[in-house]
Amino acid sequence: MATMTMVKGLNEGLRQVLEQDEKALIMGEDVGLLGGVFRVTDGLQKDFGSERVVDTPLSESGIIGTAIGLALRGYRPICEIQFDGFVYPGFDQLVSQLAKLRNRSGGRIKMPVVVRIPCGGGIGAIEHHSESPESYFVHTAGLKVVTCASPEDAYWMIQQAAASDDPVVFFEPKRRYHAKAEVDTTAAPLGLHRSRVVRSGSTATLIAYGPTVDVALNAAGAAAEEGLDLEVIDLRSLSPIDWEPLRTSLRKTGRAVVVHEAPQTLGMGSEVAARLSEECFYSLEAPVMRVTGYDVPYPASRLEDDYLPNLDRVLDAVDRSLEY
Amino acid sequence: MGTVDRPRPAKKTAKNRRKSASSTNDPEFVQLLTPEGRRVDHPDYHLSLTDDEYRGLYRDLVISRELDAQGTALQRQGQLGLWPSMLGQEAAQIGSGRALKPKDTVFPAYRELGVQWVRGVDIISPFALFRGVDLGGRDVEADRFQIYSIVIASQTLHAAGYAMGVAKDGAVGDDGEAVIVYHGDGATSEGDFNEALIWAGVFNSPLVFFCQNNQYAISETNARQFRVPPYKRAEGFGLPGVRVDGNDVLACYAVSDSLLQRARSGEGPSLIEAYTYRMQPHTTSDDATRYRDEAELDYWRGKDPIARYRTWLEAESLADDDYFASVDSEASEHVLELRERVMNLSDPDVTEMFDSVYADVPPSLEAERAEAVAFRASLDEGSES
Numbered sequence A: 001m002a003t004m005t006m007v008k009g010l011n012e013g014l015r016q017v018l019e020q021d022e023k024a025l026i027m028g029e030d031v032g033l034l035g036g037v038f039r040v041t042d043g044l045q046k047d048f049g050s051e052r053v054v055d056t057p058l059s060e061s062g063i064i065g066t067a068i069g070l071a072l073r074g075y076r077p078i079c080e081i082q083f084d085g086f087v088y089p090g091f092d093q094l095v096s097q098l099a100k101l102r103n104r105s106g107g108r109i110k111m112p113v114v115v116r117i118p119c120g121g122g123i124g125a126i127e128h129h130s131e132s133p134e135s136y137f138v139h140t141a142g143l144k145v146v147t148c149a150s151p152e153d154a155y156w157m158i159q160q161a162a163a164s165d166d167p168v169v170f171f172e173p174k175r176r177y178h179a180k181a182e183v184d185t186t187a188a189p190l191g192l193h194r195s196r197v198v199r200s201g202s203t204a205t206l207i208a209y210g211p212t213v214d215v216a217l218n219a220a221g222a223a224a225e226e227g228l229d230l231e232v233i234d235l236r237s238l239s240p241i242d243w244e245p246l247r248t249s250l251r252k253t254g255r256a257v258v259v260h261e262a263p264q265t266l267g268m269g270s271e272v273a274a275r276l277s278e279e280c281f282y283s284l285e286a287p288v289m290r291v292t293g294y295d296v297p298y299p300a301s302r303l304e305d306d307y308l309p310n311l312d313r314v315l316d317a318v319d320r321s322l323e324y
Numbered sequence B: 001m002g003t004v005d006r007p008r009p010a011k012k013t014a015k016n017r018r019k020s021a022s023s024t025n026d027p028e029f030v031q032l033l034t035p036e037g038r039r040v041d042h043p044d045y046h047l048s049l050t051d052d053e054y055r056g057l058y059r060d061l062v063i064s065r066e067l068d069a070q071g072t073a074l075q076r077q078g079q080l081g082l083w084p085s086m087l088g089q090e091a092a093q094i095g096s097g098r099a100l101k102p103k104d105t106v107f108p109a110y111r112e113l114g115v116q117w118v119r120g121v122d123i124i125s126p127f128a129l130f131r132g133v134d135l136g137g138r139d140v141e142a143d144r145f146q147i148y149s150i151v152i153a154s155q156t157l158h159a160a161g162y163a164m165g166v167a168k169d170g171a172v173g174d175d176g177e178a179v180i181v182y183h184g185d186g187a188t189s190e191g192d193f194n195e196a197l198i199w200a201g202v203f204n205s206p207l208v209f210f211c212q213n214n215q216y217a218i219s220e221t222n223a224r225q226f227r228v229p230p231y232k233r234a235e236g237f238g239l240p241g242v243r244v245d246g247n248d249v250l251a252c253y254a255v256s257d258s259l260l261q262r263a264r265s266g267e268g269p270s271l272i273e274a275y276t277y278r279m280q281p282h283t284t285s286d287d288a289t290r291y292r293d294e295a296e297l298d299y300w301r302g303k304d305p306i307a308r309y310r311t312w313l314e315a316e317s318l319a320d321d322d323y324f325a326s327v328d329s330e331a332s333e334h335v336l337e338l339r340e341r342v343m344n345l346s347d348p349d350v351t352e353m354f355d356s357v358y359a360d361v362p363p364s365l366e367a368e369r370a371e372a373v374a375f376r377a378s379l380d381e382g383s384e385s
Helices: A006-020 A044-048 A060-072 A088-098 A134-138 A151-163 A212-225 A244-253 A268-279 A301-307 A311-322 B014-019 B051-076 B090-098 B113-118 B124-131 B154-168 B191-202 B230-236 B249-264 B294-301 B305-315 B321-343 B363-384
Strands: A002-005 A024-028 A053-055 A076-080 A114-119 A144-147 A168-173 A180-183 A196-199 A204-208 A230-234 A237-239 A256-263 A289-293 B105-107 B179-184 B207-213 B241-245 B270-275
Touching: A002 A006, A002 A151, A006 A024, A006 A044, A006 A151, A006 A168, A024 A060, A044 A053, A060 A076, A060 A088, A060 B154, A060 B191, A076 A151, A088 A134, A088 B154, A088 B191, A114 A151, A134 A144, A134 A168, A134 A237, A134 A268, A151 A168, A151 A180, A196 A212, A196 A244, A204 A212, A204 A244, A204 A311, A212 A230, A212 A256, A212 A311, A230 A244, A244 A256, A244 A268, A256 A268, A256 A311, A268 A289, A289 A311, B051 B090, B051 B113, B051 B124, B051 B249, B051 B305, B051 B321, B090 B113, B090 B207, B090 B249, B090 B270, B090 B305, B105 B154, B113 B124, B124 B321, B154 B179, B154 B191, B154 B207, B179 B249, B191 B207, B207 B230, B207 B249, B230 B241, B230 B270, B241 B249, B249 B270, B249 B305
Parallel strands: A024 A053, A024 A076, A076 A114, A114 A168, A144 A168, A204 A230, A204 A256, A256 A289, B105 B179, B179 B207, B207 B270, B241 B270
Antiparallel strands: A002 A180, A144 A237, A196 A230
16 A cells, blocks of 8 residues: 555546546646646646647636537547636536536536636735635536545545546645555545545544535544544535535434534535534434534635634634534 | 618729629729629639529529528517528528538538528528527538528637637648638628637638628628728738628639638638628618618619629520529528428427536526426416316
8 A cells, every 4th residue: 555645646646547548638727847836737738748738728617518518529628727716717627517517418428527627725825816605516417526634545436436427526635735644545435426435534524625624524533532432424515515424423422523724605515504404303412413614705814723623713613503 | 761771982002993883882802793784804803604503693683582581571570589691692691602512610600591592491490490499400410501500700710619620630732622701891890800810820720810800790781890901911820811792603703612612621711701781781680771771772672782793694604584584483492491391390398498508418407497397297287178
């Protein structure tokens, strides 16, 4: 088993895709010669050529829009949007074109396009470089949305996303890019749209994804010292959501706290809370709590520690849940 | 009525007289057939078709106009929700469409009934779309005619990407393929259009932008879209741009043929601005009397693409009254068949809104589908009892 960072996991996963599928392409700003600003595509243009790892114009609508055209021609593009806050110029092509073309065609055409987006804060960046725009895409029928929280998931999920005949928006938590962990490149991976219990417990359930899985695990570790046995679930897939592990967990713990960096209003926590209230009402001992970013634009980086969900805010929410 | 923009008289220079021999109000453009039906030469663009091909263009012009008129009629009769007429733009569409080869691929906007007709694609699809029974789906790969795109200019990027794919496939050069994307004058103000020009340019893709400048983006004239006409703007993106008389089917054919061949052979993208006029309102929902007057329409009636072409065919003895009557008769048959088919389009089943969203359908959507089906069934049971 190899130890690698999330960046390396993604890079190795993409290498597998390019080796195994001659129709796969990587395209984006600075993905070729430079290897991407985070080096996720490092070395791939050198090995697979500039026809398959394409440095594109600085043009997000163009990246998504031409990826659609390439998909119509039989290619399987994997696009990189350089930062979360730069996806909006490509918004129409993502939500009105990429998402809907299969439906408009009556199911006759497929759109095997992956849109990779480094996401989230916590790296001291300037504005537009720390956002969590997942709700826009989760709210858009026709797209699938996933996010990885570990190098192993990064390695496998990017390959699974590339194999999908539906368009996948793939969020990569940039503050976890350089954390190392073991990666099993041989065992059969969990399905792309499955959630996973990453820590088993009985007192309450923490539901997280992407960058906040680590936050939740740390909170569970600290809580254990206080005698609280928290379960942690990594959603992994934000659209569709794999509900069964959540229902199973709630029936066991009766309490849930959803943790994400995106603002609270109509964030993933809203949907998770509403659905679990509908489907697990008699199992709930307390309302589903949310620990999220605030309903403000992402703040100046000197304030991001106050904005981002952290261990203390998560444990505070657990305490409030336990008070019911 | 002081706000209406009218075509301005061109400067009467020797150069202009040579390029546009007949009408002093026309801008500078490639013309092979004057509004009076007189054949003129152009130094760069020539056309030599067989007699049958010349007659065929007339047939296409007339039949597509009649089918389009049915769109308007069917909307007025409550059979369609909306119809965007192409009346007046037949020459631009038939001329460019007939210059296409079978392997070429078309990316339409949403007013390209004439192109669809000459491509041999079943013309029922826009009628089904505007009746609201489906979203315009067809077998786009077999048709080599992509799906209608309602969001202005969005299709220009799809075409740019597709053309990149054509080049990646090595399908340029001898026996190469070209891609053509149709858009209007309004589209030239959109970011996507300008990005598509960038992409087509830097990747030297086999793509022809075919701008039908019909003078209007709903109510707004060219003056609100650009200070430099689209064909001139192309140069700034590194593409040749040519303006053609969009009501002259021969010129539209000749210029399209030349630039499509250029694309197929690997010489790169280009832009054609077909200078034409939208004789109908933007759609059947629009009221064009609020922004343009009868005098302007009269001016453009004098440039009708079909009348001038018929005059020329007669003068050249390429077609006689029997031929024209046979085309009218054939058009009537197509119209009757179309009306019959449109009226018999059945409403979709409730399941259809669920079934094409994903290739791999999520369980949560399957549950919603089952709920909708059960609810519809419960209503049907209620109405039966």
